Amino acid sequence: MAKGEEVSNKQVLLKDYVVGFPKETDMVLNTGTISLKAPEGLEAVVVKNLYLSCDPYMRLCMKEQDRTSFLPSFAPGSVLTGHTVAKVVDSNHPNFKEGDLVWGINGWEEFSLITMTNFLHKIEHTDVPLSYYIGILGMPGLTAYACFHELCSPKKGENVFISAASGAVGQLVGQFAKLMGCYVVGSAGSKEKVDLLKNMFEFDEAFNYKEENDLDAALRRYFPEGIDIYFENVGGKMLDAVLLNMKTNGRIAVCGMISQYNFEKPEGVHNLFCLISKQIRMEGFLVGNYLHLYPKFHDFIIPFIKEGKISYVEDTVEGLDKAPGALIGLFSGRNVGKQVVVVGRE
Template identity: 75%
Template sequence: MASGGGDNELEVSNKQVIFKNYVSGFPKESDMYLSTNGTIKLKVPEGSNGLLVKNLHLSCDPYMCNLMKKPISSTTNSFEPGSPIVGFGVAKVVDSGNPKFKKGDLVWGKTGWEEYSLITDVQNLLKIKHTDVPLSYYTGILGMPGLTAYSGFYEVCSPKKGEYVFISAASGAVGQLVGQFAKLLGCYVVGSAGSKEKVDLLKNKFKFDEAFNYKEEPDLDAALKRYFPEGIDIYFENVGGKMLDAVLLNMKTHGRIAVCGMISQYNLEKLEGVHNLVHMIYKRVQMKAFVFSDYYHLYPKFMDLVLPHIAEGKIVYLEDIAEGLESGPAALVGLFSGLNVGKQVVLVAQE
């Protein structure tokens, strides 16, 4: 529905996924709701340096759970109760007050969970130059998860051909790429996941050497010793908790751990302790946490590596696409019970 006398005054309805209030424990669908009451003018306000965009694809990511919790310090952020959820997405520019972007440009970066968004901070918004791949890829393999996998593996882990690599949550948006990067380098790769279907995907679609269902392993230490009898050179950490504890027992001397996420801890009221940290000393293990934005400057280098691999079929990517903005809350919450198979995306609109 539109109203107004001309393009400059055109106002349209704007569905939004609204965050209700801070949560504790697991987020629920009822912590968000779809609002159909909002409207927005399809024009950037006079004097603004921002963009008015139409959102096409939205990314569901585990870190978003932490943004639903009350801020615990001045250095942590949270969603604002009563306002739309915010996350990474792909959008098309409807109007621009910024000389770097023009109407019709496709972009990816932080945007609102709504049909249209006014983006005032365009500093980390990137223009999409390659459109010979699905646009949804910019929520995953060519977006935040892709740069996370690339920078965590190549920059943090400093991998070498022939090394032994273990990846937890390996069928997710980041893990599936880390494993394929490692295989392309000539490493031995094992991943863990939470279902037989995902284990089969790791071995058959993503060509991991081995994979196992952690839910079927009563003793994670024994499982890792079975797959890594000589130990682990590189661990790409997505889970934390008991998995990290078991990995520390199985690291090789001078092994490296890239701490990307700890999804097992995000919804706990009291975080689990890690008991085997002393093995970092015994084995001189390096463990480094990182976030992808530390490596924004490597995005062009990352694209130069990954685009030819996609074109040649050397890297494959699996997406789980939920259709319609109204499906967003269920898709996001489903991450924490492993309902998604591959990168979870919400399709808001076609280009």
Template identity: 80%
Template sequence: MEKGEEVSNKQIIFKDYITGFPKETDMVLSTGTIKLKVPEGSNAILVKNLYLSCDPYMRSCMAKLDKPNYVPSFTPGSPLTGVGVAKVLDSNHPNFKEGDLVWAMTGWEEYSLLTMPDNLNKITDTDVPLSYYVGSLGMPGLTAYAGFYELCSPKKGEKVFISAASGGIGQLVGQFAKITGCYVVGSAGSKEKVDLLKNNFGFDEAFNYKEEHDLDAALQRYFPEGIDIYFENVGGKMLDAVLLNMKFGGRIAACGMISQYNLEKPEGVHNLFCLISKQIRMEGFLVYYYRHLYPKFLDFILPLIKEGKIAYVEDIVEGLENAPGALIGLFTGRNVGKQVVVVARE
């Protein structure tokens, strides 16, 4: 292909706003065209997408929101957007040139014209799998790092609980906690994932929440003296049970609440008085406000990955046409590890 040539561009188009549980048919594979050249006078960057990330927050982008949200809704009739790894094909921006590898918010399509290049992150270390830059070395990794270290201020010997612990964020939080010298327990939704937590990621204990009829009793079993730190990914009944089992002065980093995303009416949480009676600090956070920590985070995690001290499990799906199914699978627990879609291999 030559610069300026017009080529076909497969895209995953968002059909329309939804309520309730999303379906694969809410997205459709379409083929458009694109010129492989940045328009004259534009500061944009043209990229070929290589890897796309499937993330739970994308469900909120599929709803028509009455109030402002931390991420904008998808536009019906346009491609979905999300974090991706891409290769620069053409650029008018002084900081990026043809051949550079980047990770950024991009379209769910083969080629994207990115008009906000200041949000691009150049990839300079390629001694690790490129797909890690939508996972352990990208937004999920920074989320785990900022949420655990900045919000929770962990200390050696503390007791840490992580829900949805085998996902792209939870698996890292657990390993960060073990490196810090904490006792770590995670919950997940299958025996395979529980085994992964204990055998691959070094969790002290793990349990299948689907097999526990009484989450309060389960947490008492694993934390007889209480929980110091809870990394919240689930919400609902799990959060209610955790509040009863937190220690005095415990910390909760609220990263996500995936159990609530597809409900038209979210579940209530009944044990919030524990925040007062136990002086628990619970804080929600958005990774975008911690972007300034990214260089420090890379300095921290890259050596650990290269030395084999941090493991990372990905669930790889090949082909853009399979991206809708991969995204929907997040909400049924089908993925094992970080869900990644391969659009093209470099």
């Protein structure tokens, strides 16, 4: 492809604001065109997208802005955006050149013109899988690292519970907790995921929450002395049961509440008085407040990856046309590990 050439560009657009459980038909595949030449006079780059990340927070961007929103909504008819890995095709920016591999926030499309390059980072370590930069080395990895270490203040020997534990973030939190010498239990939604938690990620215990009629009883079974740290990814009934099983002065880090994202009226939580009676600290987490920790995080995690001391599982689909289904699958637990869409190859 010549630099100045205009080429077809497949894209995934949001059809309209979503109410209730999202469907593949809420997204539209579109074919536009794009010039592979960066515009003169702008510090811009044109990239070929290689990998897209499917993340639960994107569901929150698919609804009309309201008082609970902390992210801007996708406009109906616009290209979805998310975390990507890409290759620079052309550049007018001094920090990027043709052929550079980059990661950051970008459109769900084959090619992109990027003018807000403050969201773009050059990939320095190419001896690990490139897709890791939207997973273990990207936003999910930093979320696990910063939320667990900064909010939870873990100590050796403490009891840690992680919901949605086989997902992009949970699988890492469990391994970080094991490195700290904690007792770790995770919940997931299938036997395959439970086996993964115990065998690959070396959790001490794991259970299938779909097979438990009484979540309070399940947690008492795995934590007879109570929970010191709860890493919250689910919300609703799971949070309610956890509150009853927290230790005095326990910590709850609220990273996500995926069970509630598709409800017009979220489920109520009934055991909040435990926050008072047990003096529990419960705190919400936004990864955007911790972006300055990326260099420290990479220095910490990359040696573990190269030495095989941290495992990471990806669930990969091929082709931009598979992206809507892959995103929707997050909310039924269809994915096993980090959901990745392969758009192109180097």
